[in-house]
Amino acid sequence: MNDSGGRQDAAVLISAPLWFKDSDWIDERDRRHISVGQMSEMYKHFHAMYSETFFDTASNHRLCEDAIQALKSTHISGKPLFLHNYVMLLRETYSHAHYNIFDLLCDDRRTVRLRFWQHIVLIYRVVLHKSNKAWSSISGTAKACANKLTILLHFASLYSIYKDVAHSAFIAELTDEADRIACGTQENRTPSEREQIREYLEAIHMIYKLRHVQRRRSFLQRGDEDDVRERTRSAASEEVRCVLSLG
Numbered sequence: 001m002n003d004s005g006g007r008q009d010a011a012v013l014i015s016a017p018l019w020f021k022d023s024d025w026i027d028e029r030d031r032r033h034i035s036v037g038q039m040s041e042m043y044k045h046f047h048a049m050y051s052e053t054f055f056d057t058a059s060n061h062r063l064c065e066d067a068i069q070a071l072k073s074t075h076i077s078g079k080p081l082f083l084h085n086y087v088m089l090l091r092e093t094y095s096h097a098h099y100n101i102f103d104l105l106c107d108d109r110r111t112v113r114l115r116f117w118q119h120i121v122l123i124y125r126v127v128l129h130k131s132n133k134a135w136s137s138i139s140g141t142a143k144a145c146a147n148k149l150t151i152l153l154h155f156a157s158l159y160s161i162y163k164d165v166a167h168s169a170f171i172a173e174l175t176d177e178a179d180r181i182a183c184g185t186q187e188n189r190t191p192s193e194r195e196q197i198r199e200y201l202e203a204i205h206m207i208y209k210l211r212h213v214q215r216r217r218s219f220l221q222r223g224d225e226d227d228v229r230e231r232t233r234s235a236a237s238e239e240v241r242c243v244l245s246l247g
Helices: 003-015 036-052 057-072 080-104 109-134 142-162 168-182 191-209 215-221 228-239 241-246
Strands: none
Touching: 036 057, 036 080, 057 080, 057 109, 080 109, 080 142, 109 142, 109 168, 142 168, 142 191, 168 191
16 A cells, blocks of 8 residues: 555544444533443554554644544543543543644644643543542452552653643642552552552652653753654653553
8 A cells, every 4th residue: 555545544544433423422511421342442543543643743643633622522431441541542642742742833832732731630630530439349459559540640641741831739639649549458469469559659659759850841942843752752751661661
């Protein structure tokens, strides 16, 4: 298949929301209520397309815009698997969007990224509330603890790349929440469960400790923006190398 055909196929995939159905209930806030299976399909679709468009910044960012709209228009369910797929898509989308705007925009980068971050914070509040209910039936268990910490870790990793436009109170609050979750019932945890929880918690605490380190800002101040996407990607990878592998 030639490049032109590949781009056409990508455009068709991006514009075809296979995870939405005519029978979906749309509430008074225009949010579409979809099933766990539909949310899984949404995540798999965008995840695959982000890989396909990784080296085509314009196409990748159009994909981000589609995903952001899909996330905004989807009611956040309190079912565990739904939450995991929703938050994984959120993190992947806003991570790509963060790097894309350095290539695509000449002005107002900070304003655009601030708007992205504000949306992330709004979703965080909803997800935090829903996650407290999602694992209520196994509250206090190692499984519930690990799942909740995984959700928090996704948001902490987003904070690490948006922290120059975010308030440090966010990561402080998130870290306190992680400590509270980890300090719950600790009885009957296996060594592997304790190690997993420890790794998640340490990753979150590392992001908190680095909350005032602003590597990416110095890149922009030097005006050397030709390769800023790769340089900021490297800086973020160094800072949250353990975070991305745990997601």
